[in-house]
Amino acid sequence: MKQQCAMALLQDAASRIDPPAVMRWRDEGRPVLGTTCSFVPAEILYAAGVLPIRLRGLAARGSSIGDAYFGPFICSFPKCLLELAGSGSFRFLDGVVITPGCDAMRRLHECWRKAGEDIPGIVPGFFHYFDVPHKTEGHGFSWFIDEMKVLVEKMSSHFNVKITDEDLSSAISLYDEGRRLYETLEGFLLEDGPRLSGTEVLASAIAGSVLPREDYNQLMRQAVEEAMSRPPADECLIRLVVAGSVDDTLDLFRLIESRGKALVVGETLCFGSRFASNSIQASEDPLRGIAGHYLVSSTCPRMFGGYAERLHRLLDLVRSRRADGVILQNIRFCDMHGSENGLMARDLKRMGIPALRIEREYGPLADTGRINLRVDAFLEQIAAKRLTIKRVESTASAASRAAAEV
């Protein structure tokens, strides 16, 4: 019973902007900071005794505030974040760290401040812009370390704490334990008969971006046990990888898997494996280790000159997870993923890997009918391809049997 609760609690945490564990942390008088990007090193915040939570727009039910400050032709994700900020849903936060993950997210910093002039009390006391370079080597790497040092300094001063290397190393160990547990859970998707769904695995990743790490690790240990105790399914589902824009809700994965035809066996999403997996390499200087993890191992298309490597990683994922196809999704007006998905679709097609591009709005899946149609048609295409291969194999095998008899 206890084990069953773990998976449900992870899904619950993934479905709310203010999970009970976060509120408990705050009620104990400890600060909570919202972050907007997978490039913000959670370990630094945690080492300061601050709970870092990824800001999500999933509770937004409109965009009147977002539209007023951002304008119409921009990704709806930062607009939903501003909508929630403007309507007071983030008032429980003690601070926010905003990065230029993309230009729309960079503008969130300006728009939030501007909205704060009109709507009193929505800009928290600690409001920090954390710059992230677009290159990983040389100067870019040093710059990122400098940015982290500034963050440490500002947080130490604002929250009156001292962040030592020991604190950082301890936070790294704690976060890495969660990453290893996530990779164990994700590993169940490698099995032919899956024990859990891609939606459940994504939920565990999203939950990791909001829950206090000790709570998360505990739940993940239980979730792994729960997954092990489940019998493997005997269905032969179509195996898909999902890539592209930020997705902090479970709706899209649920939609893909809800008909019982497909299983999402991997993803490269900002709220998914991009943040949740890959342990930090041990280093004498903890900040260097953190920089190596966040800056260098990211698959975010905001980084310059890394397309070939990102494509290679996607192909590795497709091969290692034995995926039948890839869904490349992006939020409307997402320049980075919109253009990268075009290149990816072209290259996957050249390699004979079925790929479906979906452009969608962020938020409750109002567009469900159209996305459903595309996903269904894509699955039918893959099913037809499988059938053709099966027929060819069966004909070839019959021919070789006949030849042997002759």
Next chain:
Amino acid sequence: MRFVAGCDVGSLTTKAVIMEDGRIRASAIIKSRPIPADSASAVIEDVLRAAALKLDKIAFTVGTGYGRDKMPFADKAVSEIQCHARAARWFVPGARTVIDIGGQDAKEILMDPDGSILQFVTNDKCAAGTGRFLEVMAKVLGVSLTELGAMSRRARAPVVLASTCTVWAQADVIQYIHSGKDPADIGAGIDSAMAKRVATLAGSVKPAPEICLTGGVAKNQGVAMVLERLLGMKVAPFRKADPQLAGAIGAALLAREAVSGSRQAGI
């Protein structure tokens, strides 16, 4: 049992077809109701009545359209992409490209010479390039959809609509009416704007001849004429059935294949 059925619950209309040995025995089209299951039940009653059959005589039913998963009587749900592709080959055996323009969406499908789907695209969440665009414009002009389609042939100097956005185009049309333009020229401009939008979408699948136009808008001669010119290839005419029934016909053809076990690709 030799009867199979296809049911297509669309956003504006719901269609059903009963086929007997590969020929259409009966068909029905009704306005869609708020609940897809109600639309499906109502249209299947109509088509059974028209065919003088009872439901238990239908060997297999395939459902398609936005309400495809909500049909209590359907044996299988298949996407409209698959159904329109299948119907297009039945309408035009050499078809490689399908352009389906329905009430609220538009789809372009590219097939290989065997009829397997190579690629497909659908419109974004926008009324431009869909039947809804024509419906709004026809209302502004005060003509029926059929009349709107016939206007292009009478036009002498078709107007140009600056935008294919339904709201802005509507403002343009009102402006042209007020300035005393010939309604036929305005109608031709509307058809042309519609066709341009669809041709742009079609361009992304690199259409190959022959092109089969399906869906309710296929009845609009003006749109078909401009599409031919823009795409530089003939839009194959077909006379076997109402193109608005294409989704339901494709569903019935797939139902037939499911019964005979002849193909079953994708279902």
